[in-house]
Amino acid sequence: MSILRVEGLTKHFRGVTAVDDVSFEVEQGSILGVIGPNGAGKTTVFNLIAGAIAPDAGRTFLDGAEVTGRPPHVIARAGMVRTFQLMRPFYSMSVLDNVTIAVLASGASSRTARDQAAEIIDTVGLGTWRDAPTEGLPTAALKRLELARALALRPKVLLLDEVLAGLVPTERAPVLDLLERLRRDEGVTLVFVEHIMAAVMRLSDSVLVLNLGRVLTSGPPDEVTKDPRVIEAYLGEEPTRADS
Known part of the structure; x- marks a missing residue:
């Protein structure tokens, strides 16, 4: 199909x-x-x-x-969600905050959004960067963050x-x-x-x-x-x- x-x-x-x-x-x-x-x-x-x-x-x-x-x-x-070759995160925010915003955009409850975001961060292998500021992340981590934000939209x-x-x-x-x-x-x-x-x-x-x-x-x-x-x-x- x-x-x-x-x-x-x-x-x-x-x-x-x-x-x-x-x-x-x-x-x-x-x-x-x-x-x-x-x-x-x-x-x-x-x-x-x-x-x-x-x-x-x-x-x-x-x-x-x-x-x-x-x-x-x-x-x-x-x-249908896309990622970009040139990543576009909110550089002033942490990894967790970036993904939480995407989870909220999917219609999730504000009470559970951060927990859902943390699960997605673990799924893409960004757990060690969860609370880190996005600015200064290496390219490999930014690529995973782009994926995490896309996955947050289900x-x-x-x-x-x-x-x-x-x-x-x-x-x-x-x-x-x-x-x-x-x-x-x-x-x-x-x-x-x-x-x-x-x-x-x-x-x-x-x-x-x-x-x-x-x-x-x-x-x-x-x-x-x-x-x-x-x-x-x-x-x-x-x-x-x-x-x-």
Whole structure:
């Protein structure tokens, strides 16, 4: 059963077609990896389906209901939440306060919000930073905080925009473990944009490849990475080199 369905999304900016007739579906409880060269339209697609910008054409359906062009907070309440490559926490507040605000935004009671926030902080592995000021946190901790704030909204679908960006290899594995647990234990459907092919191959049930704003191909990771069109447009002559 598809929890997210995108039909013919198109967006123009000053005569330039950033997204051109993009369609795809995501099965409930699955993980979709989205790859493509810089400028392929990946983040714009996220902005369109999450409500940050309105499409010129096309429709988006979440759990069977159309959410095309709805504001981000309405789409988030319907169950689709995104993270950002550039984190946007409240730097003047503690980690706990940041997550508590997100829990309250989900409609939780003010009496239980801090307890719920503390549980989410433990889930993402930020327990040692719970009462720390957000300003000055290392990148790896900020990435986990971004995830915690998104999870506080109780998403059915979580859109992750380069969640591994800025992390060194030793910091990536724990984040990948966390994402796998979220799918397995929480039932969250994941759609993630990523350039690190080792992560794409490990996590993805299927992969969507964008190029020049259009869908180049989609399918199982092993098949997609062997496609000559994908190798030419994105991976280069030796796909395995992208795993480093």
